[in-house]
Amino acid sequence: MTDTPLPDSALRGAVDLAALAKAREAERASAQRKASGAPTAIAVGEANLQALAEQSMTVPIVIVFTSSAAPASETLALDVERLASEMGGFLPARCDVDAERGMAQAFQINAVPAAMALIGARPAPLFQGSASEEQLREVLGQVLEVAAQAGIQGPGAAGAPGAADEPAPEPPLPPLHQEAYDAIERGDMDAAVAAYDQALTENPKDADAKAGRAQVLLLQRTQGADPQAVRAAAAAAPDDVAAQLAVGDIDVLGGQIEDAFARLLEIGARVYGDDRDAVRERLVQLFDVVGPQDPRVVQGRRSLAMLLN
Template identity: 45%
Template sequence: MQPRNMSMSGAVDLSAVKAAAEAKQKAEQARAQRAAQPAGQQAAAAVQLVVDVDEAGFEQEVLQRSAEVPVVIDFWAEWCQPCKQLSPILERLAEEYAGRFVLAKIDVDQNQMLFQQFGVQGIPAVFAVIAGQALPLFQGAAPEPQVRQVLDQLIEAAEQRFGIVGTPVDPEQAAAARQQAAAQPQPPANPTLAAAHAALDAGDLGGAIQAYENVLADEPANLEAKLGLGQARLLKRVQGADAAKVRKAAADNPSDVAAQLAVADLDLVGGHVEDAFSRLISTVQRTAGDDRDTARVRLLELFEVVGPDDPRVVAARGALSRVLF
């Protein structure tokens, strides 16, 4: 990753979402509302350096806040392995920079409108929003020194061009707030499902698969377990794969169904969802018998990984139906 120039010439036009002037105005209103809050509530708001953002909260959490502090957006997904490398770096730096920027995490599977609005081509993808204007920073995982360099350039640009310097946060206050939040009672969890998630996060894919299967044996309709099982199986299939060799094998042997399936798996893990679906639909179209059924079943499995309500899944299901019938 090469850090981008922080000039505003690369800004994405968000005028269709909200003009910068309006964002500033609403941010001032939000500041006034916070000032009227009790001190404890103000402190809690001040230490929210990392926030999960959805489409409903985008205006308040990103556009309005961007008039006070640079907002860095991390587009990610649970199944994306590079995201799991980058996100902890961004979260740690958000705490370290102590209010000079805010990190907004957006799950692309749950927020397709935002994914499309920003023109994201693959994940992880990192953008910034300053005074209602969006700036693409970089795509893909990157080592911490390069991420720091980009963030430093962003903060400098925000201060020089917009006079936005963020709000310093007391590290001890932030730590106390996190401890208080962690101490809040949590709803009871399914221990087997929790063990499956822990195994998946630890990279124990075989253990995760077995644990998710155990959950589904007792609860066949458990959607969380179905999603986790699909993710674990997908990651196990691509584990240790040489991407260049896999893609070359598929290009050299278009009729090799296994080779096409392997590339589709790599595409999905890399965030190229439409490419994965398109490849498998084409494979279904030009095959017959067992080969066609193999490609069809794999495509349905990938639908489960992405989620049945995802617009890309809905579109691909329609395309698959046209090919089959």
């Protein structure tokens, strides 16, 4: 499976921004499920594989293979975890291939994200790559059907006592976040920034408002820009800080995160004074866009700190 096109709206029109927002939402949902006692993913390794195989005789287990080098794999694992709570009938699990290389080899996992099921102690490959919500529900539904045909119906399976009849409604956004979202939908970026600013005034630790504000500012800076013209201008003036910052924005908007960070760190190492401050400020803004937990941001912050020392 591959990533599917995203809705054509002001904020979600940026492919990478929408994917990152989805990852952050999945992380928040995971934290809420943990607090409510809903099922969370089982860590899979050589030590407990036999026990999981035995457990799959009574309930199917869906394993997502993840890696810190592939942020999309974390998103997929959290999506499967969420759907396990909503759909019932299977247990979510994840295998960190960075720590469990033998497991990846045993199951012939060549790339992540990837997913497979254990049904009756037998592995069943599901797919490799990202999956949309619709695709994921369809595949998980097929897992439940195969398990049911084998006489395996775990707690919460469709039709079983306690099964959820329909997904739980999404919680409403905080008022200022909803105000910002509505402004984005109608194309009023200034109003969106103002709403996020107010949210940060009321709660300076509001990470979602900080990220949303950074995303909107990025969209403002790149609105109407011709990527080819921006890149040509930067190539013609490699020492022009503004031109390099503009390419950094275009790269992040298009999902070329490593290229953007490398470009800005490289020119930041060659300039001083106000120019270096401008590079630092832009990098910090782009870190907020991508998200603090992203490994590329973690490395980028380290490199920036070394540059400023």
